Amino acid sequence: MEPTIINYYGKQTSRCGYCKNVECSNSHGMHAYNLAPQDYQDLIDRGWRRSGHYCYKPNNKNTCCPCYAIRCDTNEFKLSKSHKKILKRMNNFLRDGKKNKSEESTKSDTSATTSQMSAEKAQTNEGDENAMGSGSIREEPQAPNIPIREINMEAVAKANPQKTFSIPEKKESSEVSVVGTSANLSSLDGSIKSFDESKPPCKKAKQMRKERKEAKIKAKAEKDSAEQPQMKSSSIQNREKTLKDFVNSASPNDCHKLKVILVTSNKGVTNEAFNIYRKYQLIIHNDDPARLKKANLQRFCYKSPIKHTKLPGGPSCGYGSFHQQYWLDDKLIAVGVIDILPLCVSSVYFFYDPDYSFLSLGTYGSLREIEFVQQLVETVPSLKYYYMGYYIHSCPKMRYKGKLVPSYLLCPETYTWNLLTNEMRQQLDIQKYLRLNGDPEANDVDDFLETHLDLVMLLVENNTCVTYREYIQSFNIETLDTMLDMIRSRLYKEITGEDDDRESILEYGKLVGRTCAHRMLYVKV
Numbered sequence: 359m360e361p362t363i364i365n366y367y368g369k370q371t372s373r374c375g376y377c378k379n380v381e382c383s384n385s386h387g388m389h390a391y392n393l394a395p396q397d398y399q400d401l402i403d404r405g406w407r408r409s410g411h412y413c414y415k416p417n418n419k420n421t422c423c424p425c426y427a428i429r430c431d432t433n434e435f436k437l438s439k440s441h442k443k444i445l446k447r448m449n450n451f452l453r454d455g456k457k458n459k460s461e462e463s464t465k466s467d468t469s470a471t472t473s474q475m476s477a478e479k480a481q482t483n484e485g486d487e488n489a490m491g492s493g494s495i496r497e498e499p500q501a502p503n504i505p506i507r508e509i510n511m512e513a514v515a516k517a518n519p520q521k522t523f524s525i526p527e528k529k530e531s532s533e534v535s536v537v538g539t540s541a542n543l544s545s546l547d548g549s550i551k552s553f554d555e556s557k558p559p560c561k562k563a564k565q566m567r568k569e570r571k572e573a574k575i576k577a578k579a580e581k582d583s584a585e586q587p588q589m590k591s592s593s594i595q596n597r598e599k600t601l602k603d604f605v606n607s608a609s610p611n612d613c614h615k616l617k618v619i620l621v622t623s624n625k626g627v628t629n630e631a632f633n634i635y636r637k638y639q640l641i642i643h644n645d646d647p648a649r650l651k652k653a654n655l656q657r658f659c660y661k662s663p664i665k666h667t668k669l670p671g672g673p674s675c676g677y678g679s680f681h682q683q684y685w686l687d688d689k690l691i692a693v694g695v696i697d698i699l700p701l702c703v704s705s706v707y708f709f710y711d712p713d714y715s716f717l718s719l720g721t722y723g724s725l726r727e728i729e730f731v732q733q734l735v736e737t738v739p740s741l742k743y744y745y746m747g748y749y750i751h752s753c754p755k756m757r758y759k760g761k762l763v764p765s766y767l768l769c770p771e772t773y774t775w776n777l778l779t780n781e782m783r784q785q786l787d788i789q790k791y792l793r794l795n796g797d798p799e800a801n802d803v804d805d806f807l808e809t810h811l812d813l814v815m816l817l818v819e820n821n822t823c824v825t826y827r828e829y830i831q832s833f834n835i836e837t838l839d840t841m842l843d844m845i846r847s848r849l850y851k852e853i854t855g856e857d858d859d860r861e862s863i864l865e866y867g868k869l870v871g872r873t874c875a876h877r878m879l880y881v882k883v
Contacts, residue, residue: 360511360665362398362878363391363817366866367502370414374422376753382422386869387414389501390663391509391881395677398664399699400874402427404773404804407747408697408706410657412501415869416748418770424791425748427768428759429702429775432731433742436763437601441725444718445604448616455613457716507881510821514879517821601729616686618726623662623679623695627652630690635659638709659695659707673698673734673741682727684710684719694723696730702743703731724762749778751786769794773802773871806867806875814863817879826863829882 367387374383390413393401398408405427406415418424437445451457608615635655639645662679669677677698684692692710696703705727710719728744735742749767750756759765760783766775767782772795776782785792812827824832859882867875 359394359667360392361514361823362394362874363509363511363514363881364413364878365389365391365506365881365883366862367504368862368865369417370502376423376750376756379422384417384421385414386417386865387412387502388866389413389506392511392665393663395664395667395699397874397878398697399701401870402699402702402704402745403768404869404871404874405768405770406870408663410501410659410661411663418791423750423752424770425750426770426794428746428749428765428778429768430728430744430746430762430765431742432728432735432744434764435601435728435732435744437604438761438763440761441721442599442604444721445601445725448717448722449604449607451717452608452612452614452616507883509817509881514817514821514823518823601725602732605726605729614687616684619683619685620675620730621681621683622666623660623681624666625660625681627656627660631655631693634690634693634711635709637712641712642715659693662697664697671738672700673738679706682723682730684723684726686714692719692723694727696727698734698741701740702745703727703734703741704745705747728762751783752790767794769800771795771802772797772800773804774800802871804871804873806864806870806872808864810867810872810875811860811864813876814867815876815879816882818882823879 365388367389370385370387371381372383372385373380390408390411393408393413398406401413404415405418405425406413407427408414416425418426632652632655636647636650639650640647659681664677664679666676666678675698677700679695679697682694682696683690684694690711691714692708694708695706697706705724708720708723710723724746731742731744744762746759746762746765748756749759749765760778765778767778768774769776770791771793774795776794776796782792782794812825814826816824816826816829818824818829863880866880870878
């Protein structure tokens with residue numbers, strides 16, 4: 359597997375896309391040449407997020423609008439009345455091809471002038487069903503204009519034949535469970551027996567009991583065969599419909615056919631996709647037409663550092679970046695950009711044809727992505743979460759993400775997931791920044807300390823991978839104890855005329871965590 363390679367930029371300050379103030383949004387950024395799926399999973403579980411190849415982590419203590427990573431457990435997901443209404447609306451449209459009066463008015467609203475749409479977007483829109491996509495407000499930081507060192511992945515592999523970059527499978531310890539019978543336990547441990555070996559098994563009696571039981575079942579089935587259709591119909595009516603039921607309710611006689619096709623994101627931008635994206639950005643977000651170019655869409659939604667990877671025990675489609683294309687009959691009407699990772703599906707962006715806004719495609723797309731996770735979890739039990747990016751409580755437009763129940767927010771200090779409750783919302787009403795973990799004794803279990811610096815992986819000249827300690831030793835500087843590292847750092851600069859990036863690497867290690875710092879390659883510029 360190709361290693362994760364990043365170029366760390368450090369602290370970044372920019373205009374905030376949420377409160378619109380200038381030079382008040384604070385974050386840390388880095389360019390990812392390549393990202394292993396498990397590494398990106400670990401990064402987003404520490405509050406990182408990507409936009410194309412640019413990865414960023416808000417500095418929640420100092421930024422104007424704190425951004426809390428948010429995810430939903432799809433195994434426990436509950437459909438709300440609003441969700442069911444949207445799913446029924448889509449199914450009714452597919453079946454009959456008709457729209458009611460309220461839906462017609464919704465469509466007319468999307469055809470409003472740019473100035474009208476801009477005025478609408480300026481208002482608080484917490485209940486807007488059309489805003490329910492992870493990309494409903496595109497306000498992500500942009501990569502700084504800093505020259506990027508070219509990295510040849512093949513050259514890195516050739517220069518480091520002795521290095522292995524395989525990543526062990528990681529599971530959440532709190533979720534590991536063992537379910538089994540005495541029979542399969544005995545197959546794991548030969549010392550476990552579910553019977554007394556001194557006595558022969560009574561196979562004949564067991565067989566007789568089995569035959570009697572089968573006969574009873576068969577007789578009951580024949581007796582109830584006439585009533586079965588009616589009982590089945592009644593059972594279906596009484597059972598509450600699941601998300602899967604709504605999604606799979608299509609009939610061959612439907613007026614329209616909707617297909618959601620999964621494709622890898624490394625394809626070039628098609629004219630169909632770009633036309634939808636341009637129309638969406640102009641009408642829904644009142645974007646500047648001058649910046650709506652194919653190259654921008656390619657950079658933001660098509661280029662990804664997460665390479666398509668298939669691993670044993672993983673999903674059949676593999677890990678990596680994908681697009682879910684929504685085809686209505688033979689017309690592309692929406693595109694969902696997602697990352698499939700070891701524990702989750704992370705929603706990157708969603709754009710759709712505004713002509714179909716009456717179908718609330720933003721919310722519908724989120725529900726289809728949750729249903730997709732529920733499909734994946736059937737074969738990969740650990741892959742059960744749906745990540746929605748950031749929850750920004752100080753921006754009312756972005757609170758809609760918390761309507762997916764149950765949702766969990768990432769504590770920016772302990773990096774633990776905490777259930778989003780009404781009490782937590784009330785606390786966020788009072789203060790923007792909050793340590794979400796209520797346990798004062800809890801801390802970051804993957805914290806990076808100065809003593810961990812020596813094992814940070816660096817990619818230096820000639821594409822060679824070395825640890826920070828090896829890098830310093832290569833200049834024949836005597837290795838000293840940790841308490842004298844600052845002296846060693848100054849000696850290094852005096853002898854070589856270069857900066858060893860000590861402070862920058864320490865900052866980087868704290869942000870990505872000890873595990874990633876010792877596994878990913880930090881490009882030494």
